[in-house]
Amino acid sequence: MFRLPQNHVTAVVLGIMQDGGLPHAGCRCARCEGAFADPARAEYVACLGLVDNREKETAVYLFDATPDIKYQLNLLAGVLDGHPTRPEAAAWPPRRSPYRLRQPDGIFLTHAHMGHIGGLPQLGPEAMAITQLPIYASRELGHMLLENALWQPLVDNLRIVPLVAGQTVDLAADVSVTAVPVPHRDEWGAGTFAFLIQGPERRLLYLPDIDDWAQWPEAEAILSSVDVALVDASFYSSDELGGRAPVAHPLIPDTLARFAHLPTQLVLTHLNHTNPVLNEGSAARTAVIQSGVHITFTGQQFPL
Template sequence: MNKKEKSWAEGVTAVILGTMQDGGLPHIGCRCAHCQAAEAQPQYAACLAIVDGRQTPPGVYLLDATPDIKHQLNLLADVLGPHSTRPNRLRQLDAIFLTHAHMGHIGGLPQLGPEAMAVQDLPVYAAPLLIDLLQEARVWRPMVNGLALRPLHPHQPISLAPNLTITPIPVPHRDEWGVGTFAFHVQGPGKSLLYLPDIDAWTLWAETAVLDTVDYALVDASFWSNDELGGRTAVAHPLVPDTLVRFAHIPGQLVLTHLNHTNPLLNIESVSYMQTCRAGVQIARLGQDFPL
């Protein structure tokens, strides 16, 4: 266990396991400069782990199950520890919380099925209509049989351990299946965090004041500009410059995540990157952690 992983096993810590939009980096079928440069060092889809080192073994909870989940779990190998009966295997997570139904947030669930990790009674928390959607998908039935699906309800906290709760907060976001989207408010024994990787627009959300109340706010930074879409119709996400202006009063609390592969923030020499740094706002990094 390295020094950073050892710190994760002490107290309660949020750990960034991915920072990208659903498709990750490199993006499938893309030969842009960002994607070509990332071939040697890929970046994973947005994901957050909550590690409770007060327990033995540590409690490990995942916010979203991305298509990169097998790599992301390996980042937690030392805090997960070995499986009790399967040689050379990691023990399974203590729970997964799903924000919504898009590919980058549930696309890793099949890796938990009998063809791969073969979990047993793994608690997976999701909106009731998302649970229905998962149960109705016949192709996923073998995987679903290994899950303990548990409903989330708006503003009703789930207690993970003493002084550690996760509370779902509804947010407006593109919803093809009508199952809803949550942000997650994580309250630890000392600090709090908001995890909000997807939202259509800040102006459509009546609860933006919650950002003023948390110590860390990991928020949707998919696009810097609509020009990134190459003439295609704009996708509903707040643009980063608008986010910087709207929350200019709390720059130290903001952490930008869920970056599209076109986002100039991926280039540390870009004007956009330097502008964000001058504003005092962080850009999420793989392995970055936040004590709670």
């Protein structure tokens, strides 16, 4: 559970890994073996929280619903205080159950891949049992969720808020989220968004997945326009998968070469379990640090 500053808008990192997390299913590499043997060495799938605790009722949003969502919600237990026992009651403060967290105020989905929507079933009647939870997603992804018969008991309790490219959602008078389309493999035609979060004082870009910076001509202009950018850093080198599959993400050295000179605080996230920057003292990690770029960690906070 994290401590967050009072009377602030804060983005907080709730996970740093590619969709499969650490340890990775079926993997016997030293890094995964270590995490299987010692859960303290495990890392959650990439996720960002946004907390606005300036009002008497704290507003809490997630960016992506990962397979680790139950742990990530628990990290926010200090702001997701007890679940209302009588949500229809008009009295303030509402009665709270000390044994349950309340649901977040909304979840923004970047795209349809497993690591970004795989936690949604945990919100259904078999587990958290949310009620009319706002889900902000592309129109196509929203339609996919609503038409998925396997998830029908869940989606009946979701309130899909369809987004189009460039659309801004106002969360408060001085807090907003804008959907920014980025190129990423798209098996269902549902698209991929990065999210530009505008706070009272600072702007943050959350971009956990992209195929190639060269396919996104607006990259440098958009990254230059924000104070902090958390970007896709899945792989350091193209040989990490041993030829088993193509590396359909920008390599970290390319990201550094393109953007390390920007005044933006550049932060690497969405790391594959094969990525050598996960190793303290590795040559790859040292190269990133020496470039002035940051490697994120669960619990890192960005005041906005």
